[in-house]
Amino acid sequence: MEDVRLRPPRHRVESRAVNWWRLQSLLFAVPLPLxxxxxxxxxxxxxxIFMWLTLGFLVPGLIYVLVMPPWRYRVHRWEVTDEAVYAASGWLWQQxxxxxxxxxxxxxxxxxxxQQIFKLSGVTVTTASASGAVKIKGIDHAMADDLVAHLTRFTQATPEDAT
Amino acid sequence: MSRESVVGTAEHAAESEWGRLSSRLILVNLAILVAPVVMFLADLAITGDAGLQALITLGSLFVTFLVVSGIGLMRLFTTRYRVTEHSVELHSGLLFRSRRSIPVDRIRSVDLTANPVHRLFGLTTLSIGTGEQSTSASHRLALDGISKADAVELRRRLIEARDARRGYAVPVEDDGPISELDWSWLRYGPLSVWGVGGVLIAGASVYRTLHELKVDPLKWGFVKDLEHRFGSVPLWYGILASVVVLVVLGIAGSTATFIESWSGYRLTREEGGMFRVRRGLLVTRSVSIEQQRLRGVELVEPIPLRWARAAKLNAVASGLGSLDDNRKRRMLTPPVPRAEARRVAAEVLGTDRSLVLRTGLTRHPRAALRRRVNRALMWTVLITAVPVGLGLWLGPGLVRGGLIGGAVLLLVLVAFAVDAYRTLGHGMRGRYLLTSSGTFAHRTVALRQEGIIGWKITRTPFQRRAGLFTLGATTAAGEGVYKVHDVTDAQGIALAEQAVPRLLLPFLERDPRSAARG
Structure with missing residues (x-):
C-alpha cells in the first residue's frame, strides 16, 4: 500500500459546465460592486468611500469569476462502476x-x-447517512438519464441500506 | 399531512381496543397559566400598581392560554391509538385528520419522556422512532399526555409485537443494570463547561421576562445598594469579584444540571434486544436503543473532565432521529471515571475493555503537527494584531501589553496544538474502525465496519500541499460522518481498505512520484 494513491474519477463533466459556473459566479459577484x-x-x-467599496468588491469578484470555473472544471469528475459511485468536486476545498x-x-x-440554459443536469445520490449526498453536477441531460437508469438498476438489486 | 400507508388491517376490531390520551391533560393546560399569573401578582405586589402594559401582557397570556387549551382539548378528544398484530396506528386531528400507521417491525425505539408538569399529574409522552435520520421531529410518532401506566403497557406491547413479528424473542437474563448512578460521580458535575454560560443565559432571560412585565430589577433597593458599593471600589476588584461570582454560580448551575439530568440513571438491557437509558429528576427521560442499530460508541473527554480522568460515553446508533434528536438522546453514561466508561462500552458492544483506548492507535504524520502549530500561530497573530493595531494608534502601552499577551497566548495555543496532535490516532480493532481527535474535547469513536456506508475524502489547499487528507466514514448512525483527520494517502487508503475491503480498490493507482523514484 506504500506507493498507491487515489486516482481521479474517469469522466470529466461537460465543458459547457465552465460557462454555467461562470454565469453563476457573475450573478454572485456582480450585484454588490454594481x-x-x-x-x-x-x-x-x-x-x-464608494470608489474604494466598488474596487474592494470588484477585484476579488473578478478574480473569483476568472479563476473558479476553470479550476472547478479541472477538479469535478465522476465515475460509476457496477459496485460504486465515485465523484470529485470543489475547487479550493475539494471533496x-x-x-x-x-x-x-x-x-x-x-x-x-x-443549468437548463446550458442543457446540463445534476444527479444526486443519497444514502442513509445525514452527512449529505453525492452530487454529480454539470453533466449532459442524456448522460444523466443513462446514469440514473444504471444506478436504479443496480440499487434495486441490493436492498440493504444499513439504517 | 397524513400518511396512510398500511391501514386496512383489522378494520373490524372493536372500538374499545383504541387507547386514548389521559383526561388529566386538561389540568396540564391549566398549569401553563400558573407561572405568568404568579409573576404578574409578584409584580403587582412589588410595584403596587398594574399598568396598562401589564394588563395587555396578561390579556394576551389569557388568549394564548385559550388557544393552547383549545388545541389541547381537541387533541385529547381526537387522538386515539391501537396496536394490531402488524402495525401501530395513530389517529388524530379534527381539521387536518391524520392517520398514521407504522409497521411494528419498523420500530427502532420507544421513548418515554415526562416533564415536571406531566409528572405532577402522572402523565408521560411516548414517542416511537423509526430510524429516519433526516426527518423532522414533527414526523415522529408521539403520544403526548398518556397516563404513565398506559405508556409502560403500550411500550411493552409494542416491543412484544415487534419481536413476535420478527420471529425472535431474546430472553433477558436478569443480571442487573449495566450501569447505575453512583453519587460519587457528582464530583464531575461542576466540571461542565456550560455552567458559566448557563448562568448568563438564565440571568438574561429572567431579566428580559421581568422587563416585558415592566419590572425593572435595576430599580430594586438592594440592587441599587450593590451598585453604590461597586461604584466605590477599584475596577479590577469589581471584575475579579464578578468573575468569582460567575464561576461560583456556574459551578452551582452545572452541579444542579447534573443532578437534574442524571438522578435515577440506569442503563439496562431489556427484552427485544434493546438497551434502555433512564434518567432525570424533574424531567424523566427514557431512551431505548436497539442493539442491532448500535454501530459503535463515542468516548468524549472535554477539558475539565479530562483533567479529572473522567469521560462521557455516547452511543453511535441509527434510529435516534434527526441530528438534533440524536444529540439529545445518544448519552449512554453521565460523566464517569474513564475506566467505567470503557467498561460500559465493552459491555454494550460485547468487546473487550481496551476498545476505546487511545494508546496503540496508529499515529499521524508530522505534517499533521505542523498544520496544528501553524493554526496556533495564525490565531495568535490575528488576536494579537487587535490590541497592537489599536496601540499604534492610541499609545505604546497597548502595544506592549498586546505583545506580552500574544507571547502568553502563543505558548498556550502551541501547547494545545501539540496536545491535539498527540490525540490524533486511527486503526482497526476487530470489527471496529477507531478514530481519535480533538483540541478542547478529545473524542474517540469506535465505529463498526458494517455501519460504514461510504467514504468522504476532503482536502483543503493546505492539506494538499502537505500531502494529507481527511478521511470521513459516512454512516447512517450518529453524526452521519466520523472523520480521521490528516492522514497520508497511504495511511488513509490502508485504513479504508481494511474497514471496507475492495470498495476503494478499483479507484487506486500507483503514485507516479514513487514510481519515478523506484
Whole structure:
C-alpha cells in the first residue's frame, strides 16, 4: 500500500459546465460592486468611500469569476462502476466521495434554471447517512438519464441500506 | 399531512381496543397559566400598581392560554391509538385528520419522556422512532399526555409485537443494570463547561421576562445598594469579584444540571434486544436503543473532565432521529471515571475493555503537527494584531501589553496544538474502525465496519500541499460522518481498505512520484 494513491474519477463533466459556473459566479459577484458603482457615480460627496467599496468588491469578484470555473472544471469528475459511485468536486476545498451502490437509497436528477440554459443536469445520490449526498453536477441531460437508469438498476438489486 | 400507508388491517376490531390520551391533560393546560399569573401578582405586589402594559401582557397570556387549551382539548378528544398484530396506528386531528400507521417491525425505539408538569399529574409522552435520520421531529410518532401506566403497557406491547413479528424473542437474563448512578460521580458535575454560560443565559432571560412585565430589577433597593458599593471600589476588584461570582454560580448551575439530568440513571438491557437509558429528576427521560442499530460508541473527554480522568460515553446508533434528536438522546453514561466508561462500552458492544483506548492507535504524520502549530500561530497573530493595531494608534502601552499577551497566548495555543496532535490516532480493532481527535474535547469513536456506508475524502489547499487528507466514514448512525483527520494517502487508503475491503480498490493507482523514484 506504500506507493498507491487515489486516482481521479474517469469522466470529466461537460465543458459547457465552465460557462454555467461562470454565469453563476457573475450573478454572485456582480450585484454588490454594481450597486456601489452606481452610488459612486451618482452621489458626488461620498465618492471616495464608494470608489474604494466598488474596487474592494470588484477585484476579488473578478478574480473569483476568472479563476473558479476553470479550476472547478479541472477538479469535478465522476465515475460509476457496477459496485460504486465515485465523484470529485470543489475547487479550493475539494471533496472526493465513494458510495457503494448497495447502500444507495435514492437517485434524483435536478435541473436548475441556469443549468437548463446550458442543457446540463445534476444527479444526486443519497444514502442513509445525514452527512449529505453525492452530487454529480454539470453533466449532459442524456448522460444523466443513462446514469440514473444504471444506478436504479443496480440499487434495486441490493436492498440493504444499513439504517 | 397524513400518511396512510398500511391501514386496512383489522378494520373490524372493536372500538374499545383504541387507547386514548389521559383526561388529566386538561389540568396540564391549566398549569401553563400558573407561572405568568404568579409573576404578574409578584409584580403587582412589588410595584403596587398594574399598568396598562401589564394588563395587555396578561390579556394576551389569557388568549394564548385559550388557544393552547383549545388545541389541547381537541387533541385529547381526537387522538386515539391501537396496536394490531402488524402495525401501530395513530389517529388524530379534527381539521387536518391524520392517520398514521407504522409497521411494528419498523420500530427502532420507544421513548418515554415526562416533564415536571406531566409528572405532577402522572402523565408521560411516548414517542416511537423509526430510524429516519433526516426527518423532522414533527414526523415522529408521539403520544403526548398518556397516563404513565398506559405508556409502560403500550411500550411493552409494542416491543412484544415487534419481536413476535420478527420471529425472535431474546430472553433477558436478569443480571442487573449495566450501569447505575453512583453519587460519587457528582464530583464531575461542576466540571461542565456550560455552567458559566448557563448562568448568563438564565440571568438574561429572567431579566428580559421581568422587563416585558415592566419590572425593572435595576430599580430594586438592594440592587441599587450593590451598585453604590461597586461604584466605590477599584475596577479590577469589581471584575475579579464578578468573575468569582460567575464561576461560583456556574459551578452551582452545572452541579444542579447534573443532578437534574442524571438522578435515577440506569442503563439496562431489556427484552427485544434493546438497551434502555433512564434518567432525570424533574424531567424523566427514557431512551431505548436497539442493539442491532448500535454501530459503535463515542468516548468524549472535554477539558475539565479530562483533567479529572473522567469521560462521557455516547452511543453511535441509527434510529435516534434527526441530528438534533440524536444529540439529545445518544448519552449512554453521565460523566464517569474513564475506566467505567470503557467498561460500559465493552459491555454494550460485547468487546473487550481496551476498545476505546487511545494508546496503540496508529499515529499521524508530522505534517499533521505542523498544520496544528501553524493554526496556533495564525490565531495568535490575528488576536494579537487587535490590541497592537489599536496601540499604534492610541499609545505604546497597548502595544506592549498586546505583545506580552500574544507571547502568553502563543505558548498556550502551541501547547494545545501539540496536545491535539498527540490525540490524533486511527486503526482497526476487530470489527471496529477507531478514530481519535480533538483540541478542547478529545473524542474517540469506535465505529463498526458494517455501519460504514461510504467514504468522504476532503482536502483543503493546505492539506494538499502537505500531502494529507481527511478521511470521513459516512454512516447512517450518529453524526452521519466520523472523520480521521490528516492522514497520508497511504495511511488513509490502508485504513479504508481494511474497514471496507475492495470498495476503494478499483479507484487506486500507483503514485507516479514513487514510481519515478523506484
Amino acid at each position: 450597486t456601489f458603482g452606481i452610488l459612486w457615480a451618482s452621489i458626488p460627496p461620498t465618492r471616495q 472526493w466521495r465513494v458510495v457503494p451502490l448497495s447502500r444507495v437509497q435514492t437517485v434524483d436528477t435536478l435541473r436548475g434554471p441556469l
